[in-house]
Amino acid sequence: MKRFFLALLAIINGFRRRRSEEPPGPSGPIVSPGPPAPRGAELAVAALLLVAALLGVGFMFVYATESVGNRTQWEGLTLGGAFLFLAIALITAGKHLVPEEEVEEDYHDPEHPSEEEAIDQIVRESGSRITRKKLLITAGGAAGAAVGLAAITPALTLGPLLDTDELRDTPWRRGLRLIGDDGKPMFADQVEEETFYTAFPEHAKRDLLGAPVVVVRLPPAQLKLPPERAQWAPMGIVAFSKVCTHAGCAIALYRKPTFAPTQPRPALVCPCHYSTFDPARGGEVIFGPAGRPLPQLPLMVGSDGVLRAGGNFSGQVGPSYSTVRSRGPT
């Protein structure tokens, strides 16, 4: 108890000493006057301020006048100009009108060992009546943890936090027709070589990660698909997810050589980080940061001649995550 009082006294004392450090009341001049301002500085500042005022009015005029061409530019010029002249006026005033003086102060010592000690003492002594410290700390910890967890549990409502199955969803099913960018079904015999098409599953929303596919046609002799995909490319037509397996951008580039002997081979490329995929080899990565091949969509031709999905993709669509390889698309 005695020590507690001593500590308190020390704190109060510290306070009082601080107070006494305050400078005395004004007796002489506080701001050192210095030499008179250079001639013309006042006039210059006044002129600058007036220009700023004019520009401010100018802004309101431009704002209110319908017929001004390039309005954004005039608005920016007048408003920005008003700020600019105000800035020049103030900086000029700061450099030439205001007394030039320097003040000195002490850097404070950041540490106060006696007060640190006092705080420590207060906390320790406040627990003087407690005997079963461990029990209380354990109970308090349990309460804190449980209530804290309870308070953040509603964050689970944000999304399907525990079950990541939704990441596997694609709208493709065996037999679904491929619908082109123009909204019409894609006929296999109208798909041409040396170009690329974007297609979506019929009856599905287009804004799904698993919906868009990029379709290209290669001479069947050039295809080197894995053996189990031999039936996936009727007439040399192959389809891949249009979403890059690296970071989810759309594979919006298709390069094809005009003259194969001297030019790079056909490839699908992502414009974000230039991951490059080989459509002839089942979408495997030939350049760039992607770590997985593009998922291939098996194709078949219906009796009506329309391209249809022969099933779901060869792998999960979109960027990689922990179980992306061990589970297939659904």
Next chain:
Amino acid sequence: MIRRAVAYLDRGTGASPLLRKTLRYAFPDHWSFLLGEVALYAFIVLVGTGIYLTLFFEPSLAKTTYNGVYAPLRGMEMSQAYKSVVDISYERNAGLLFRQTHHWAADVFVAAVILHLMRVFFTGAFRRPRTLIWTIGLLMLFTSLLEGYLGYSMVDDLLSGMGLAIGYGVALSMPIIGGNLALAIWGGQFPGVHAFESRMYIAHVLIFPALIATLIVLHLALVMRHHHTQFRMSPRATERRVIGLPAFPAQTPRSLGLMLAVAAVLFLLGGLVQINPIWQWGPYQVAQGTNGAQPDWYLGWLIGALRLVPGFDLTIGDYTLVGNPFWGGALFPLVVLLVLLAVPAAERRLTRDGSTHNLADRPRDAPGRTAFGMAFLTWVSLIFVAGSADRMYVFLGLSYEGQIWFYRVASLVLPFVAYFVTRRVCLALQEAERIDAERELAEAEAAAARLPAS
């Protein structure tokens, strides 16, 4: 008049002793000490223009059809969010001025923060007692990067959609929890539930700005508490005594002038130089992309890193431990943050100097620190520049693949070169100064020796 106003204030708050002290608070004078102020003023412009924009922006992914004045978009289906920003640009008086000023302010804000950070680093101003200020500043910088990313992402134009796809890819790539994390943030598979837009919006206009503002207040309060560091520009400036301009009158017009100068630059840019013309990009769809898509400059180092990493996912059997975007998009910035956070403690360790420092070093006076700083800056800058390799190919004809290999090697080698060169330069500058000082001393002694003889 003034007397009466002060009396009124004093009666109500009793604050006149504090106010008086504040008026004569000493600001050490050096141009580089103003860089942090530039950042502060850019933030003020951001808040002001941002409030204006919230009055017209509609954070909704509901589909609508555009029928406004910009002909190429007419009849196109798009989100309310995107449409409202096209409308702000075309049909709200002064809307485009404020939008562009807001965007320029964001770009300039981060630039000013980084210049300020470099000044603090190279002068050793992060040392005790200002270590906590350094930490808060870093947290503010990284929060601001996220804040800026959200700002241009919620517009739902083609570029912002591509940026979000990459963000989704980085979230998914996190070890083990990636899938859960991405689903929680987006509410489902990309492009996510409609509420995702509201989540970005509330984070961008309330949560992050409030966080940044709180950190700014703490940052400035601690600077006030410890006073600013100073260069030894006069013999009276010591580790114990701070010399500077009084807050009032000398510093006030200068600071206000700087604030208005920042506003002037931002509004002039906002009116005269086009930034992010979203009407030209068109609305985003999952199936679409454009070449040359880049994030705003302050995330350029991340796209550089994402492009430099060789193509692989880290797997154990069929289990994907780490997706590729993790390295460049998450680990790299995390390493940069951790290294910067560790700087004060590491320097205390290496120099065995844990004392407080109020005098700022000139970079040459601490060759080891300066050399490390230049090496680190070289590393990050090279990766940053690598992010523009595709445009360099378009402009200069240097093969993209060749550049990628160049940067992969250079980012590992050149930091060491930068370290040794910087160290040599610092030591040479010190040596030159020592020789100068010795010569002056010798000349003075010679002159003194001649005097009595004559």
Next chain:
Amino acid sequence: MRRLAVVLVALAAAAAPAQAQPPAGVARPANETALSPIDLGAALYAGNCSTCHGVAGRGTPDRAPSLRDAGAQAADFYLRTGYMPLNHPDEQPKRGRVEFSERELRALIAYVASLGNGPPIPTPHPQRGSLNEGLRLFTSHCAGCHQIAGQGGVVTGARVPPLDQATATQIAEAVRTGPYLMPRFSDREITPSQLDSLVRYVQLTQHPQDRGGWGIGNLGPFPEGMITWLLAAVVLIATCMVIGRRLGS
């Protein structure tokens, strides 16, 4: 950022020789004015094209494709853009100065057209097209490589040219022939009226609505970052230096 500027200058210096290489020049028959257009075309072909494309446009297996069915469409595109003649068969053709005179061009194009049954030069009518259809088509077929505002870009292995200098005819020819690595779009995939819209949109990108002021290349963040550092940051640092003292002052 000084570092970036230095790197840029260094890169520019390294690239300069490649850009500055003079075109190899074209071979002309001595008695050019005396020749009929058909003979002139044949003579120019023999002097400038046949080394790679072979006699009578038959092509050579490891150098260049046959021109039998290239038609006036491809010949007109490759010659009037300066893509051909190439210095070396392995390099990417790029836009350059056209060395042939108008009479020579007509003669050479007519000669190439006479080699087989290739398509004629298309005549797009951009004024009939619609801008929003053009934007939609450009986004889904072209923007991935050429950038949404036609500023060009990169596909791995090649530089994708900007479209700022492309004429309406050249745009149509490129869509139909698919030069170098570009896909080739038939009139089944992009109908003639859609092509009109596409051309109209590309022409818009050549004179975009830069309502915001100076367009800085319509490239988005890349030039915006340059302005931030090279203009705004420099001006603000200079302002700080005006306001504050400097060491040694």
